[in-house]
Amino acid sequence: MMMYPRILAQGVQVEHHHKVVVSLEYLDICGPGWFGIIGANGAGKTTLLRAMCGRLPLDAGQFYLGNSKVPVHRQDLARQIGFMPDVTHLPLDLSGKDLVALVAQQLGQPALDNSLGPLRQALGVERFWHRPVGQYSAGMKQRVALYCAFAGGQKMVVLDEPFNWLDPVSLFDVKECLNNMAQQDFLLITTLHEPLAFLQFCKAGMLLESGHNRLMLDESKMADFKKGSPADFERYVVTSLRTEAKSTV
Template sequence: MTVAVELTQASVERSGKRVVGGVDMSVPSGAWFGLIGANGSGKTSLLRALAGRLPLAEGRCLVEGVDLGADRMARARQFGFAPPADRLPEALRVRDLLELVGGDAEVALDRLGPVGTALGIRALCRRWVGDCSAGMRQRVAIALAFVEGRPMTILDEPFNWLDPVAAFDLREALRGRVNDGLTLITALHDLGTLATACDSGLMLAEGRAALTLDRERLAEAAREPRLFERRTIDLLRSGAGRDGHGTGEQACRKG
């Protein structure tokens, strides 16, 4: 197995407060990695730091074997990244945003492939962002993560605000891109997607790694989704793994 991204004792601070502390995380190449945790567990901060939008306070960040922990700009160039949907500039059309990030709009649309079809982006191109609904803005934000054609992409809870059909179509399109070699890292709230779509993952609790989810454990979760959901919710509810030394692992195995 080739490792695309490896974090070692990664820590992130926001407004002088440590929100992620000492996280180890390994993301295989050409796989879908899911990051889960309760609100405030540090998922967004960790992903923003990985994508170069925030600095790493401590730790190493190897991207394809090169330590980019101290170089935010280098990390930003490695990943396609979806901006917050509620912060897209309202005075631009969707097509303008595609051109701003991806260059020529038609080339950018072609790069989206099945993801663009699932998101219905062509039908939105002439819309002003300010006239788009929350769901439409989410579609646009996700599309912006793919228009540069980068081989690694980070999405923060991509299925929020999408209707069931769009969420299903997007999940299938993302799985297809991963099968074709994309390395995908997503923060998720949906345990069903984690169990059935992801190849590996990590649970965060209060800014620390609480539970490592390898391929075998996720395969078990797909076979027994209700049991996996109950155990995972119990861990999230209890804040398991606060010491970062495997409390969550032990609790999950005991069930």
């Protein structure tokens, strides 16, 4: 029986300068599929993803992977969950191809995994990745960073605002490719700014407000929203985010 990727958070709390930035009593994300996190700027989305991937320490609570009842250490989270690096921190002297090979090598994966061919094609990275990253445009850096999240071979992948700086053609192709991967055996967890993309691609998700789960959108709720008007869903999300933004001013 195939074991699909799953991550569970219990009592997770992350602080910054003694202020609670993320506080989740319970969150269970099961794959395969695409799980979206949407929220206003400053809602704690990036902090949550970085903690989930072992890049930030927890001040309370635990993460669990699969059906295990044993908490997962930060190092194990970092190894078992693919994470999209911050484009502002990419090494400028390395070529994109060498950067991808380095990520893959660390986890014992081939630098050119054949199964990721469709993603490479959608991103178009092979057209420019022999050049140093320092010569890249913002969109090129975004594409290579997104590909790096998959280069380690993990089936659970976290992407923070993956569509920034992508042109319309690349945006369409990448969304379609990621959606196909999510429908097979990947669990994609992404932050999104577009309510319509959230509705179109995500099988489940959540609205994050001031680090808390304001609303859990499980598969049943998302299915109900998909039956209705996309404009109504967008209005619902925007109204929620507008309320949150006013409360943080």
